[in-house]
Amino acid sequence: MAHLPLDDRGYPLPWFVAKVNGKPDPRVMDARKRILAIATGCCWVCGRGIAPDRAVFVIGPMCLVNRVSAEPPSHRECAEYSVRACPFLSRPHAKRRENDLPGTLADGPGFAIARNPGVSVLYETTGSEVVPDGRGDVLLRLFAPTSLSFWREGRTATREEILSSIESGLPLLESQCDDCDGNRIEDLRRAYAQAVALLPAEGGAA
Numbered sequence: 001m002a003h004l005p006l007d008d009r010g011y012p013l014p015w016f017v018a019k020v021n022g023k024p025d026p027r028v029m030d031a032r033k034r035i036l037a038i039a040t041g042c043c044w045v046c047g048r049g050i051a052p053d054r055a056v057f058v059i060g061p062m063c064l065v066n067r068v069s070a071e072p073p074s075h076r077e078c079a080e081y082s083v084r085a086c087p088f089l090s091r092p093h094a095k096r097r098e099n100d101l102p103g104t105l106a107d108g109p110g111f112a113i114a115r116n117p118g119v120s121v122l123y124e125t126t127g128s129e130v131v132p133d134g135r136g137d138v139l140l141r142l143f144a145p146t147s148l149s150f151w152r153e154g155r156t157a158t159r160e161e162i163l164s165s166i167e168s169g170l171p172l173l174e175s176q177c178d179d180c181d182g183n184r185i186e187d188l189r190r191a192y193a194q195a196v197a198l199l200p201a202e203g204g205a206a
């Protein structure tokens with residue numbers, strides 16, 4: 001990441017950051033870079049190539065249930081840097097400034113980062129496939145994880161913190177199932193049980 005430009009505080013500016021009114025805005029991801037990273041397999045944080053079977057996704061715990069990510073993966077070093085140093089990921093209670101955010105996804109130079117789930121998961125996998133999101137965009141469906149670690153406020157998250165983060169997001173996933181038949185609800189419950197089985201034991205070690 002040594003090649004990245006620095007922000008006002010002297011921290012490296014991630015590669016994905018979009019420019020808003022000519023100035024990099026770390027709250028906004030560049031939509032074109034997202035497509036570029038998905039197409040070329042470069043790292044979301046530093047912009048350099050990643051071995052495809054060593055990709056590490058930084059996802060919210062909910063994505064452990066449905067195994068999809070909107071964000072491309074990173075190098076392990078870059079992903080760990082993000083969960084330790086990115087104010088948004090490492091300080092979940094920090095109030096994000098919402099002023100001057102570009103309006104809609106289509107109008108702006110990128111898309112605003114979604115609500116902070118409190119816990120971040122580093123999900124290493126041997127690959128992913130591009131799938132339609134049903135709204136004209138694409139998501140990445142992740143292959144089975146080869147390694148997982150769970151982070152909160154720059155440290156290892158506890159099992160309780162991970163569980164409460166997953167459970168707070170479950171109603172959202174269920175609401176997407178409102179018009180689903182019983183089979184889809186069953187699939188969701190199975191996926192939830194599968195995700196919970198991957199969590200670290202009590203005490204927090206992943």
Ligand SMILES: [Zn+2]
Pocket residue numbers: 043044045046047048074075078
């Ligand atoms: Zn990187």
